[in-house]
Amino acid sequence: MLGETRPVAAAVSNDASPRPDARVDAGEPARSSWRRVVAVLVLCSGLGLMVPAVVHSLRNTASLTSGPSISAGNGYYDQVTCYRATIEREVRKDARVYLGGSSPDEQLLVEASEMWATILPTPARAQYRISIVHGHGSCNGTSLVIGRP
Amino acid sequence: MIVSVALTICLLALPLALPTLLLVGLSLDVLFLLPLTGALVAALSTFLELAVGGTMFGWFIALCVFANILAIVVLARRRRLGIDLGLRPALTVQSAVQFLVIAAAVAWPLQALASRDLGYDTNAFWLVRAIEVYGGHGLLFTAIHAPTLVTANADYPPLVPAGTATGFFVRGQVVYDMGAAVPAVLNSCALGVLASGLIRVARQRSSLGAWPGTVLGAAVALIGFGLAGPYGIDGYADLLWSASAVAAVVYGLVLPSTIRHLAVAWICATVAALTKNEGLTMALVILFLSAVRFVPTPARTEKPEDHRARRVAVTWLQRLVLAAVMALPGLSWAVLVRSYGVQDSFFADGLRLSPRGRFGPTVSAMWAQLHLLPFVALIALAGVLVLRQRRRRIGLGHEAWLWACLCASLAITVGTYVFGDYPLSWWLATSVDRTTLFAALLLYTDLAIWMCVAGGELASRRSRTAEAQPHRADPPEAEVVARSATPIPSLGTSLMPSG
Numbered sequence: 056m057l058g059e060t061r062p063v064a065a066a067v068s069n070d071a072s073p074r075p076d077a078r079v080d081a082g083e084p085a086r087s088s089w090r091r092v093v094a095v096l097v098l099c100s101g102l103g104l105m106v107p108a109v110v111h112s113l114r115n116t117a118s119l120t121s122g123p124s125i126s127a128g129n130g131y132y133d134q135v136t137c138y139r140a141t142i143e144r145e146v147r148k149d150a151r152v153y154l155g156g157s158s159p160d161e162q163l164l165v166e167a168s169e170m171w172a173t174i175l176p177t178p179a180r181a182q183y184r185i186s187i188v189h190g191h192g193s194c195n196g197t198s199l200v201i202g203r204p
Numbered sequence: 205m206i207v208s209v210a211l212t213i214c215l216l217a218l219p220l221a222l223p224t225l226l227l228v229g230l231s232l233d234v235l236f237l238l239p240l241t242g243a244l245v246a247a248l249s250t251f252l253e254l255a256v257g258g259t260m261f262g263w264f265i266a267l268c269v270f271a272n273i274l275a276i277v278v279l280a281r282r283r284r285l286g287i288d289l290g291l292r293p294a295l296t297v298q299s300a301v302q303f304l305v306i307a308a309a310v311a312w313p314l315q316a317l318a319s320r321d322l323g324y325d326t327n328a329f330w331l332v333r334a335i336e337v338y339g340g341h342g343l344l345f346t347a348i349h350a351p352t353l354v355t356a357n358a359d360y361p362p363l364v365p366a367g368t369a370t371g372f373f374v375r376g377q378v379v380y381d382m383g384a385a386v387p388a389v390l391n392s393c394a395l396g397v398l399a400s401g402l403i404r405v406a407r408q409r410s411s412l413g414a415w416p417g418t419v420l421g422a423a424v425a426l427i428g429f430g431l432a433g434p435y436g437i438d439g440y441a442d443l444l445w446s447a448s449a450v451a452a453v454v455y456g457l458v459l460p461s462t463i464r465h466l467a468v469a470w471i472c473a474t475v476a477a478l479t480k481n482e483g484l485t486m487a488l489v490i491l492f493l494s495a496v497r498f499v500p501t502p503a504r505t506e507k508p509e510d511h512r513a514r515r516v517a518v519t520w521l522q523r524l525v526l527a528a529v530m531a532l533p534g535l536s537w538a539v540l541v542r543s544y545g546v547q548d549s550f551f552a553d554g555l556r557l558s559p560r561g562r563f564g565p566t567v568s569a570m571w572a573q574l575h576l577l578p579f580v581a582l583i584a585l586a587g588v589l590v591l592r593q594r595r596r597r598i599g600l601g602h603e604a605w606l607w608a609c610l611c612a613s614l615a616i617t618v619g620t621y622v623f624g625d626y627p628l629s630w631w632l633a634t635s636v637d638r639t640t641l642f643a644a645l646l647l648y649t650d651l652a653i654w655m656c657v658a659g660g661e662l663a664s665r666r667s668r669t670a671e672a673q674p675h676r677a678d679p680p681e682a683e684v685v686a687r688s689a690t691p692i693p694s695l696g697t698s699l700m701p702s703g
Binding site: 089090091093094095096097098100101102104105108109111112113115116119120124125127128129131132135136139159162163165166169170176 | 312313315316318319320321322324327328329331332335336338339343347350378380381420423424426427428429430431433434437438576579580583586587590591594648651652654655657658659661662
């Protein structure tokens with residue numbers, strides 16, 4: 056079976072008498088040196104591959120915690136939480152809403168409306184139509200337009 | 205936020221401490237496993253919320269009570285059942301310092317949570333699904349049956365949303381930053397389990413040693429976050445399933461085959477299966493291979509060949525049953541949502557029957573993420589040819605197990621891109637760095653394992669040279685080899701900690 060370990064005790068013995076595998080033992084020092092060389096190569100190659108990857112990881116964390124990253128992340132976070140707060144403020148609880156806009160905007164509005172309003176796939180029976188306007192507004196440069204469908 | 209996240213992780217981890225400790229044994233690195241076990245049970249609770257009714261949190265409490273009662277019954281009857289639970293304390297200053305080193309390594313990248321960044325998929329799917337889980341059966345059931353509300357991936361497993369929803373329960377309301385923070389901490393825990401597995405590899409007799417192994421484990425944990433980049437902390441689920449699946453490979457297919465290691469592999473593979481569909485496919489592969497390794501092929505005897513054929517058939521039956529039982533929790537969600545008619549969005553229109561022109565760009569894009577592959581393949585080849593005896597003495601599984609998982613992962617990923625429905629250029633540009641995360645992390649893990657083997661070879665030579673040599677060849681490995689041989693694990697013997 057793969058991974059099964061078999062006894063190798065027979066390979067080492069204190070008995071100095073000649074053994075059938077004496078010819079094999081004669082080659083052992085050479086093989087041992089060879090194994091050592093390969094082990095050193097594996098360790099050096101491993102270090103050579105791992106150290107740059109660790110450095111990359113530390114740089115990645117440093118980049119994600121830099122001022123611009125934190126500012127951008129917080130700005131976006133404020134934007135999406137602003138949508139939810141606006142809907143909770145301006146739309147009646149459990150009202151039927153229709154979400155306008157293209158895919159990314161619609162996703163943000165689904166996220167902001169769920170558990171507060173009932174989202175309908177068509178505007179026919181909706182009480183509110185909600186969409187995002189880009190370019191200006193109080194939600195990090197965007198705003199919600201909430202009106203009748 | 206820090207207090208809320210800490211409370212959420214405690215809420216996930218503590219109720220399941222007793223059952224988990226009984227299953228995998230007492231050691232500090234279980235602290236990394238406990239939140240994952242809690243998230244797993246939260247995911248199963250979401251399954252019950254959808255299938256039966258009620259809320260995820262209600263089911264979570266019920267499942268925790270049930271698991272603890274079961275654990276107490278096993279504890280009370282362990283002598284009558286003849287089970288050695290192996291709960292001897294393994295807490296030493298050395299293990300505490302090693303745990304702290306790994307904890308520091310996996311906690312360091314979490315400082316990026318200060319940016320409160322939410323990834324695209326986090327907004328588009330994971331947070332939406334978490335709100336639905338938090339909202340109870342009615343909302344979740346409606347959303348599953350009206351997948352137009354969440355555009356794509358409506359069939360995705362519920363572990364990450366369930367973890368995030370636990371954060372909502374703690375806060376008592378929907379708070380978006382939980383959608384990034386809870387998955388990020390779970391990422392850290394999964395990498396912590398992986399690093400702990402590497403320490404176990406290193407502290408096997410004849411291996412590199414616990415301290416260098418700790419450094420290697422910490423390095424691989426840091427590399428995991430580095431490979432994931434922003435996806436490690438902005439609410440994506442790819443690092444979680446990848447790290448959990450790699451940890452399952454280490455415990456199930458690399459470390460000596462014991463029931464405790466199999467239990468850790470099972471938990472990790474199930475976490476991967478309940479995190480993403482890619483995780484489910486890999487978890488099935490890992491669990492099947494782990495079952496094959498755990499139930500060894502019957503030895504040859506003098507009995508007639510037809511008896512051997514029968515025993516081989518029984519062995520394969522045992523393996524299949526074990527793999528199926530272990531795969532059940534991971535498969536539960538996939539079966540349920542497909543019974544509701546929800547399709548995998550990659551193959552919503554069936555398999556692409558004319559994938560011409562998709563194979564080349566796919567391989568090219570994946571290659572750009574896996575430059576490490578030829579180097580690690582070379583190291584593994586040299587290791588298998590020259591250091592295999594040392595690897596056997598350490599008691600590690602054959603290299604072929606790990607590479608079988610790697611090849612399966614690459615084949616599944618290539619197949620998905622080639623036969624899937626999405627426009628290829630956009631699909632590759634937006635996902636290939638995440639879909640190759642498992643393979644990349646597995647390559648670094650294999651590298652670390654071979655460094656343990658090579659370090660063990662050198663350390664053993666050095667220590668032998670340093671010793672006075674009254675004997676021409678001392679036989680220190682004999683006992684180790686006999687002990688590390690993979691036996692047929694019976695409950696009584698294999699519940700002992702394996703080091």
